Amino acid sequence: MSALLKSFSTFLGSSIGKKLLVALTGAVLVLFLLGHMIGNLLIFAGPDAINEYGHFLQTMLHGGGVWIARIGLLVSVVVHIVLTIQLTRENRAARTERYGYNATLQASKSSRIMILSGLTILAFIIYHLLHFTVHAGNNYGTYQVILHGENVHDVYKMVIAGFSWLPASIFYIIAMLLLCSHLGHGVSSMFQTLGLATERTRPIYEKIGSAYAALILIGNCSIPIAIYVFHYGR
Amino acid sequence: MSLEAHIPSGPLSQKWSNHKQDSKLINPANKRKYTVIVVGSGLAGSSAAATLSELGYNVKCFCFQDSPRRAHSIAAQGGINAAKNYQNDGDSTYRLFYDTIKGGDFRAREANVYRLAEVSANIIDQCVAQGVPLAREYGGLLANRSFGGAQVSRTFYARGQTGQQLLLGAYSALSKEIARGGVQMFSRTEMLDLVLVDGQAKGIVVRDLVTGKISSHAGDTVLLCTGGYGNVFYLSTNAKGCNTTAIWRAHRKGALFANPCYTQIHPTCIPVSGDYQSKLTLMSESLRNDGRVWVPKKKDDCGKPPAQIPEDARDYYLERKYPSYGNLAPRDISSRSAKEACDEGRGVGPGGLGVYLDFADAILRYGHDQAADKNISEPELRKLGKAVVAEKYGNLFDMYECITGENGYEQPMRIYPAVHYTMGGLWVDYNLMSNVPGLHVLGEANFSDHGANRLGASALMQGLADGYFVIPTTIANYLASQKPGSVKTDHPAFKEAEAQINGRTKKFIDIKGNRTVDSYHRELGLLMWNECGMARSREGLQKAIDRLPALREDFWNNVRVPGSGADFNQELEKAGRVADFLEFGELMCLDALQREESCGGHFRVEHQYTKEDEAAKRGQAGEALRDDTNYSYVAAWEFTGDVSKPTLHKEPLTYEEVHLAVRSYV
Amino acid sequence: MASNLNLKLKIWRQPSTNAKGTFQDIDANNIPETASFLEMLDIVNQRIMDGGGDPVAFDHDCREGICGTCSMVINGIPHGPRRGTTACQLHMRLFKSGDTIWIEPFRAKAFPVIKDLAVDRSAFDRIMVAGGFISVRTGSAQDANALPISKDDADSAMDAAECIGCGACVATCKNASAMLFVSAKAGQLNSLPQGQPEKHRRVLGMVQAMDKSGFGNCTNQYECEAACPKGISVRWIAKLNRDYALATVHESLLAPAKGKGGGAA
Known part of the structure; x- marks a missing residue:
């Protein structure tokens, strides 16, 4: 057992071990984003669809499902962030004296602002949770609607109300742009770090990453734009 | 002094086996008590250090480079010979032996060369086991090519980087032994003197090139694996750091220097472009398989762009002079012919020091081959042909363009010979031990295996043979007679050597003269190139011999070495090396002067076949004329205290197996 | 002119x-x-x-x-x-x-x-000492052709072996990471059959030495590949990541427990 622990601590202490965990937790978050976006897009299918979806999430496994998901996501986010901060600090320490003349050969802009986009997304997630989950400073929690004869949380009304406020929509869109940037590097990078990329597959992964980032951007931003600009549901 | 080569008795093919049988052994428990000092980490040094450590000896290895992996063996492009006969084309140990002896113009020791051919096969096994990615065929077995005009395909290769791959293999073996604790590695550490105790080599004094600290290391035996002295010419294909200091210092301490005049000039290098030139770059000889070498027939045409010189105004001099070998004539012959053309004023390019290597015909020929019997336009043919040439030599054309800015497909390349390898070196016996007991010399630093000229793809073979297979056996013959660890660095001989080096450093710094080290090196190089280069004459050599003492004196009075001895000081490093080259150069000229014959890389204009010889079918006019009756010996020079007055000792070369023949390439 | x-x-x-x-x-x-x-x-x-x-x-x-x-x-x-x-x-x-x-x-x-412009790259040597070799004693090798190796594998290993160890990958990397160097060196040996017996030890050792030397971490920006004078591909980094994961699994779960009659002591 101690040998196992020793292996694990060596793994966690190594640069590749940390990166592998960042990639794995990133993969969890990437998959979550897709599910979350598909769920959100149900808003365009009308109030009942999204409210039903919201109710399903709330009551899955007698209400335990959502907590399992939340804990899983929380762990992923924490591991992802703690390790990347640690890695970034090591990276900064690895070059004490900066270059007098800076040049970049092929590193993408996205790849160079990962920590910035990541931390902004973290700030957004906190805001987003306070806004739509904890309902801090708003009364979205009290929105109720009758669905199939049952009293459920009116997610539809909450979303419409949330994005009818311009600053929230703008912050949301900015966060989505940075998320898109983050994914633009992160998704293909994940394949490389997990050791799945080869000379031939890497360009494919890069295209998948860009397409995925664009999909998340367009999908998620369509909601505030539809609501604020095109008055969807208002 | 008698030069006892300790050649084992018995028939040639049994000598090495007998010798291994008769060599002494050292008890495994005792081996670790012996300290072996290895200077140099190229193919010979790394392989020796790693193998001796595997055997249990305590090894200290030194190199002046920042990592042992950077030794100049790394630059060898072509390949490594081995008598594996994997191609079933009739190769054998004997044939490799014979080719090497003949290639060396019958000036090498039979027994050494036979041993070299014998162990060549083991080298390939060893390297492959280390993970050296030698070229393979689709069946998964090793590929070979024919190299340097050999009649059989016995050359193993790794793209154009064979030396690099073999060195990295040896370096990995060295790393393995460093990890195990058997080898202590000292990088950026230059040997500045050899220390003798009671006439035996027992240590070295080194300078830490980063801190400037001078320190001593004692051992039970010293191995010099420090490469050749080609940089005496300043411009050569050697790395900038290559130097003769280690072997020259050993020579000054009594080790005989053998055949210093034997140098190899490589015909296909990129010519000098200006007086700032710092080194010459070799392009693989394989280019001569398809390129045609020419110069204008008339001097007046030399300034014209090559395209404006019509076919009948061109002199394809190799094809003219050597119709059967043509552009593939051996290295020394091709080199000398290029020099002759340039000396006649028909050279091309800056300074008139270059000849054309033209691929236009090859491109058209391949174009026709590709087009088969289709009737297509000439530009189309050229395009097809160019693709074939690019496939075969693309990297060389790229390299040429990178350096010269010229496109070798559109206009002929310019090439010129350059110093490439030095066959001479410290004299060693069959055990690779010099006349100084305890001082062993391996690889290019010794003189033993290549005679007057080295065959292509044989240098790598020799370095690794010495390090992996010869010295591990023969070293015990010396060590068995020694009490391990008998000498410590507190011996007065070390203090004395350190004091001398410190004095020398102080002297360099204190001169504060007007000329840089490089300016002396360039002057020395030019003198050596002109008088002791491709063609040597009595008058020219005498001129150099007369000039060198004055140049040395000027150097010691007027050189400027900035900085101090107590830090990273590259000028000081160079100063020490150039000071030794200035002394060595004279020995080289003296050797060339006493050798009144032409053989291999040593060409004396006084000794060549004449038109009468040609008419009598004795040899072709202008070719090297050997004198086997009077010069079939190794010239081993002893330092007498006066650089200009060394004593010559002769080791007669006796041939039991081979018959001396005239090298003929007509 | x-x-x-x-x-x-x-x-x-x-x-x-x-x-x-x-x-x-x-x-x-x-x-x-x-x-x-x-x-x-x-x-x-x-x-x-x-x-x-x-x-x-x-x-x-x-x-x-x-x-x-x-x-x-x-x-x-x-x-x-x-x-x-x-x-x-x-x-x-x-x-x-x-x-x-x-x-x-x-x-x-x-x-x-x-x-001035001269730097100390001995960290690369230390990484090599930590596993950049195949433990074969001189003289113990079998005939070179006894072990056929597919041309693809040999050529691929040669791609990695072209590394000249200059350190440009580290210099250009935004994080001063040595992953391209380490991956090329480990990858060459790991992709050859001769290198298999020590594969896991090699990867774990070299990565540990790399980390100890104070290099940064790879963030997959591929600056190294673009700066490499020999054009070594970042595919070797992917392979090193993969080999490291496998080595960890091997070391922690699959390898026989140590200290039980190795016999080689």
């Missing part, structure tokens, strides 16, 4: 490892465009010394692009602007008269500056 260039150089001068460094402005006039970059520095040094100054220290040796000794960052790019080229093979015709050229050492904590 070859022409001459007038250049403004900004060269990093640092007397020793712990001293503070600064950029020195040097006018380099009349530089032949046919000279190599290092020959340009030779000319500059000659002039500095003629004026009684201390020449710029820089590492160099073979000057034909294979030894990996030369190590300088030219206008922000290790070995300069031409791809697939070492500084010694870079020629001045690539520059224009009037250009300002910044010349700096490879900058990484793991490569401390020795003087």
